[in-house]
Amino acid sequence: MSSAAHISPETSHDLLLSLAGVTKRFGALVANDAIDLTVHKGEIVALLGENGAGKTTLMNILFGHYVADEGTVTVVGLEQLEPGAPQAALDAGIGMVHQHFTLAENLTGLDNVVLGTEPIFRLRRDRTKARAKLNELMAGSGLNVDLDQPVHKLTVGEKQRVEILKALYRDARLLVLDEPTAVLTPQEADSLFAILRKLAATGLAVIIIAHKLAEVLAVSHRIAVLRGGAKVGEMKTTDADHNSIAEMMVGREVPVSRRTAREPGKPVITLNDVTIDRGDSRRSLHGVSITAREGEILGIAGVSGNGQAALAQLIAGLDKPDSGSVEIFGDKIEKFDAHTFAQNGIARIPEDRHHDGMVGSMTVAENIAIEDVRSPEYQKFGFLDFDAIRKRAEHAITDYDVRCPGPDAPARLLSGGNIQKLILARVLEKSPRLILANQPSRGLDVGAQSEVHRRLLEARQGGSAVILISEDLDELLTISDQIAVIHAGHITPAMPTDAIDRSELGLMMAGQKAAPHAPHATKTTNPGETA
Amino acid sequence: MIRFEPRSNPGPFLIYGVPVLAATIAILLAAIPLALAGAPIFKAYGLMITGAFGSVFSVSEMLTRATPLILTGLAAAIAFRAKLWNIGAEGQLYMGAMAAVAIGSGVVDGPSWVMIPFIILAGMAAGALMLIGPTLLKTRLGVDEVVTTLLLNFIVLLFVQMMLEGALKDPMSMGWPQSEPIIDSAIFPPLLERMRVHIGLIIALGCAVALAVLVKRTVWGFEIRAVGENAPAARFSGISVTKTMVLVAALSGGLAGLAGVSEVAGTRGYLATDLSPGYGYAGIVVAMLARLSPVGVIASALFVASVFVGADSMSRAIGVSSYLADLIVAMALLCVLIGGFLTRFKVHFDRKSTAG
Numbered sequence: 001m002s003s004a005a006h007i008s009p010e011t012s013h014d015l016l017l018s019l020a021g022v023t024k025r026f027g028a029l030v031a032n033d034a035i036d037l038t039v040h041k042g043e044i045v046a047l048l049g050e051n052g053a054g055k056t057t058l059m060n061i062l063f064g065h066y067v068a069d070e071g072t073v074t075v076v077g078l079e080q081l082e083p084g085a086p087q088a089a090l091d092a093g094i095g096m097v098h099q100h101f102t103l104a105e106n107l108t109g110l111d112n113v114v115l116g117t118e119p120i121f122r123l124r125r126d127r128t129k130a131r132a133k134l135n136e137l138m139a140g141s142g143l144n145v146d147l148d149q150p151v152h153k154l155t156v157g158e159k160q161r162v163e164i165l166k167a168l169y170r171d172a173r174l175l176v177l178d179e180p181t182a183v184l185t186p187q188e189a190d191s192l193f194a195i196l197r198k199l200a201a202t203g204l205a206v207i208i209i210a211h212k213l214a215e216v217l218a219v220s221h222r223i224a225v226l227r228g229g230a231k232v233g234e235m236k237t238t239d240a241d242h243n244s245i246a247e248m249m250v251g252r253e254v255p256v257s258r259r260t261a262r263e264p265g266k267p268v269i270t271l272n273d274v275t276i277d278r279g280d281s282r283r284s285l286h287g288v289s290i291t292a293r294e295g296e297i298l299g300i301a302g303v304s305g306n307g308q309a310a311l312a313q314l315i316a317g318l319d320k321p322d323s324g325s326v327e328i329f330g331d332k333i334e335k336f337d338a339h340t341f342a343q344n345g346i347a348r349i350p351e352d353r354h355h356d357g358m359v360g361s362m363t364v365a366e367n368i369a370i371e372d373v374r375s376p377e378y379q380k381f382g383f384l385d386f387d388a389i390r391k392r393a394e395h396a397i398t399d400y401d402v403r404c405p406g407p408d409a410p411a412r413l414l415s416g417g418n419i420q421k422l423i424l425a426r427v428l429e430k431s432p433r434l435i436l437a438n439q440p441s442r443g444l445d446v447g448a449q450s451e452v453h454r455r456l457l458e459a460r461q462g463g464s465a466v467i468l469i470s471e472d473l474d475e476l477l478t479i480s481d482q483i484a485v486i487h488a489g490h491i492t493p494a495m496p497t498d499a500i501d502r503s504e505l506g507l508m509m510a511g512q513k514a515a516p517h518a519p520h521a522t523k524t525t526n527p528g529e530t531a
Numbered sequence: 532m533i534r535f536e537p538r539s540n541p542g543p544f545l546i547y548g549v550p551v552l553a554a555t556i557a558i559l560l561a562a563i564p565l566a567l568a569g570a571p572i573f574k575a576y577g578l579m580i581t582g583a584f585g586s587v588f589s590v591s592e593m594l595t596r597a598t599p600l601i602l603t604g605l606a607a608a609i610a611f612r613a614k615l616w617n618i619g620a621e622g623q624l625y626m627g628a629m630a631a632v633a634i635g636s637g638v639v640d641g642p643s644w645v646m647i648p649f650i651i652l653a654g655m656a657a658g659a660l661m662l663i664g665p666t667l668l669k670t671r672l673g674v675d676e677v678v679t680t681l682l683l684n685f686i687v688l689l690f691v692q693m694m695l696e697g698a699l700k701d702p703m704s705m706g707w708p709q710s711e712p713i714i715d716s717a718i719f720p721p722l723l724e725r726m727r728v729h730i731g732l733i734i735a736l737g738c739a740v741a742l743a744v745l746v747k748r749t750v751w752g753f754e755i756r757a758v759g760e761n762a763p764a765a766r767f768s769g770i771s772v773t774k775t776m777v778l779v780a781a782l783s784g785g786l787a788g789l790a791g792v793s794e795v796a797g798t799r800g801y802l803a804t805d806l807s808p809g810y811g812y813a814g815i816v817v818a819m820l821a822r823l824s825p826v827g828v829i830a831s832a833l834f835v836a837s838v839f840v841g842a843d844s845m846s847r848a849i850g851v852s853s854y855l856a857d858l859i860v861a862m863a864l865l866c867v868l869i870g871g872f873l874t875r876f877k878v879h880f881d882r883k884s885t886a887g
Contacts, residue, residue, distance in 0.1 A: 338766065355764065
């Protein structure tokens with residue numbers, strides 16, 4: 001905070017980068033429409049926008065992956081940046097940290113950093129200079145990481161530091177970070193922000209692409225908002241507030257979903273001491289006991305890769321426990337089978353909606369009916385009843401506002417938000433008793449996110465139990481009634497959301513703090529649970 | 532620099548026009564090797580056309596050749612739809628033929644309306660079993676079916692050879708390794724008098740239509756499409772990927788086995804190791820030319836058959852190697868693959884940046 005105040009962008013007239021009138025068309029689609037953007041030395045600029053607003057396209061033009069149809073990219077000290085040449089961007093001191101890291105997992109951090117900067121053929125490897133430079137960088141910025149560890153042994157946050165060091169080692173003057181906090185715990189995100197502020201204080205310019213508003217407000221000096229390919233607003237962060245930016249991003253007022261008080265009902269699903277051992281912490285659960293009750297949203301907080309996938313597979317009917325039991329309305333489940341689960345009132349919203357949620361080449365109508373094609377409603381003697389399938393799709397398209405050319409259009413033409421609406425229409429229409437929502441709003445824009453939350457709350461109000469697996473703390477704190485934390489395959493007892501302290505939650509997600517005894521232990525746990 | 536941009540929705544012209552255009556270009560490109568061989572080009576094309584379509588006899592020959600190609604083409608099309616890479620249609624064809632011979636050469640006898648369906652079912656079952664094994668290995672243990680089905684072709688051919696030298700050998704064949712002939716009541720009757728084209732053609736056309744209906748209109752077809760296009764999503768939605776794959780294997784292997792039955796009972800009358808000049812492999816080409824559409828398979832099988840029959844007849848008349856036919860078919864496949872790529876992507880030629 002304090003360092004941000006020292007280097008105030010208005011006083012520094014050190015212009016570093018200017019984009020002028022950048023326009024990029026893909027066929028009829030205008031991805032970037034005459035965008036102007038300037039970045040000064042020592043300034044952190046947040047580039048905000050919904051999915052498809054043109055943020056990534058703009059950064060790809062800056063970095064030379066795309067060539068702009070019109071407009072120029074100028075880096076001060078150089079003439080116009082050569083379009084379509086990533087090497088030129090690198091030479092001009094532009095470093096990019098992608099959302100998905102580009103590190104060689106089997107090499108050490110040091111190897112990764114120097115990779116590409118030293119000649120391939122050399123007699124001996126002398127890295128004392130490189131190490132000295134990196135040590136200096138680390139000391140100056142707080143980007144501490146053990147550079148001699150192979151990258152696969154590092155945490156996600158450390159990997160990200162290696163990525164940033166990689167850019168700084170190449171003398172980056174401008175650092176572009178694409179959704180940098182998507183994979184971090186709240187503590188890691190805070191420490192990243194502290195580092196970025198420190199770096200900015202030394203004169204580094206930063207562009208941060210984001211759609212979590214709170215973070216943007218915390219870290220940036222200036223905010224530029226893109227919508228539909230055009231820049232719709234730009235303001236100093238000190239002048240901005242949450243609601244006004246959200247509205248600017250979406251173009252209309254965003255309804256905020258709120259929980260209303262509701263007494264939970266009977267337990268719907270109970271996991272008793274469930275263990276699934278797949279030899280890999282991402283896909284394993286150890287002695288997990290949780291209960292989700294009617295009219296209640298149970299949030300599962302955790303950093304990606306801590307066993308959420310195993311939990312989701314289990315509740316989706318795609319995997320079975322090695323030991324322990326699963327009860328639904330008190331009946332012990334013997335047959336773990338996705339079809340049976342789907343037909344018995346379990347609505348499943350997959351984590352990766354493109355990969356598991358739809359068949360792109362099949363039509364919207366077919367994708368909506370996909371779980372139920374064997375039911376007599378949609379087939380006779382094995383022949384599909386296309387009228388019934390289409391009728392259901394037409395209803396779903398209206399009720400869930402799925403924007404698509406029509407029920408017969410291939411599903412791959414839909415945007416991410418509309419695919420999610422399609423999936424909601426598929427599973428919620430059947431008044432499910434239990435909803436498994438795995439990262440239901442990840443990657444969605446603000447408008448679509450609030451729609452997902454509204455639907456989940458509506459189902460909760462109607463008496464469904466919801467298990468919400470999410471990495472987004474804001475989401476969990478807004479709509480869950482109870483939150484349990486998953487770490488390394490263990491799940492803590494559920495805690496009522498209102499009694500939760502955000503930073504404690506972060507520590508628990510990082511595995512550094514055991515769960516407190518849940519005040520409502522009698523309600524949330526069950527006799528089978530181990531202490 | 533050339534860039535490729537995906538098209539969101541190719542129009543009907545691209546979908547139907549491109550294969551036709553590709554086939555035409557392939558035929559025109561055949562002029563180059565013809566010229567290199569010193570053949571009179573226009574005369575050669577004329578002879579090819581009359582060779583395939585010039586008389587009732589040549590049309591009958593062409594249709595006789597198309598019959599097994601339709602069936603093996605369908606076998607490949609349905610398997611590839613489900614991303615089951617069945618390269619073993621040749622072996623499945625021989626197993627089907629062998630099953631037909633085993634029960635159709637006098638072990639049992641009855642009226643035609645019993646015997647013909649009987650040997651068809653036996654042949655289809657034999658072909659189906661040949662593919663179900665590799666499919667289960669794939670779904671259960673992750674064994675690559677390309678390798679298993681391909682290698683099974685050689686095993687089957689050697690097995691057939693062994694049987695033709697042993698248990699199935701015709702004692703009247705004067706030492707030739709061939710089976711006893713199919714009995715009259717199990718022979719596929721010809722469609723035209725004194726011509727070779729037989730009811731196998733009608734059966735093949737019926738299979739194409741039935742398969743088209745199955746894929747488009749039934750629950751099974753729905754599940755096959757879902758599994759083929761996105762198996763994880765199909766599994767997530769509750770479709771059993773293993774069951775669907777086994778069904779596809781039964782259909783694909785069965786159709787290839789039926790091709791064997793049709794050849795042995797419709798064209799040849801007995802089994803020998805030269806029953807198929809590679810119909811199983813040609814079926815892959817037929818299916819690809821048809822873009823895996825069952826009805827399209829009919830058209831592409833007719834195209835491939837007429838190229839083969841026409842080029843055969845042309846080569847005899849002017850002394851050019853009949854390998855030309857293979858060349859044309861191969862070029863047609865290449866053209867269709869390129870065409871298929873162009874229907875899915877738009878090509879942009881960017882001005883290459885000169886600075887540097």
